[in-house]
Amino acid sequence: MGMNQLLIVDNLVASYRKKEILKGISLHAERGEIVALIGPNGAGKSTLLKTIMGILHPSAGKIQFEGSDITDLHPHERARLGIGYLKQGGSIFPSLTVAENLSLASSSPNGNSNPERSPAPDNIFSLFPELAQIEPMRAGALSGGQQQMLSLAMVTLRQPKFLLLDEPSAGLAPKLVNRVIEKIKGLNESLSITILLVEQNIRRALSIANRAYAMKEGVISKEHLNPQSLSEQESFETILQT
Ligand SMILES: Nc1ncnc2c1ncn2[C@@H]1O[C@H](COP(=O)(O)OP(=O)(O)OP(=O)(O)O)[C@@H](O)[C@H]1O
């Protein structure tokens, strides 16, 4: 595979205690892509993202990022290389204000330190104008949609080249799902962030994805090269019948 490969996951096996969850996963992401990862509950999607981030160590297989083997790196080392991770359920500090959450994210050791990266927005509010009005509010008091926007803003402030997003629209009303999905597309376009997107909102995820993988019971069951052309029926079959 060529120079455009940002991430290559090769035959990854990972377990919790003795239970094998990832049973030989191979996938890749090219620079600039949005890659969707869909699959039923319990398929191992979150486990895969945790393993790519280094939170869980694989028992076999390899992860390459920008041509280097990162399989044995710690999560903070992967973050320093430009891998960002939004965990399922988000990662805000509920007792702090929106402004404090943002300031923590931008002063993290991984933030604002690499001049080669696309510059951090001078003002995160130009990318996330909806956060400007709620800056003094306690993050725990925000609506679900606002919390997800804050979580996205926080990972963006760390200037990732590559973002792992675990169900960023979970639990939101359809209109808010659309806003989160559009925001993700916007981050990909305006900051050139490559994205691996786990979503239950299959139609919406496929509508912005360049490619998609379906995952079931710890294996990749299908790859879709042109997910935007799938009919509604086909996109549901992607997870139900593979
Ligand atoms: N910390 C853990 N300890 C033990 N088993 C776990 C742990 N986390 C997940 N599992 C198991 O691993 C399997 C895959 O879980 P995972 O969270 O990766 O699935 P998922 O595809 O992300 O599902 P969902 O769509 O519900 O988020 C499940 O059988 C789950 O019970």
Ligand SMILES: [Mg+2]
């Ligand atoms: Mg999950």
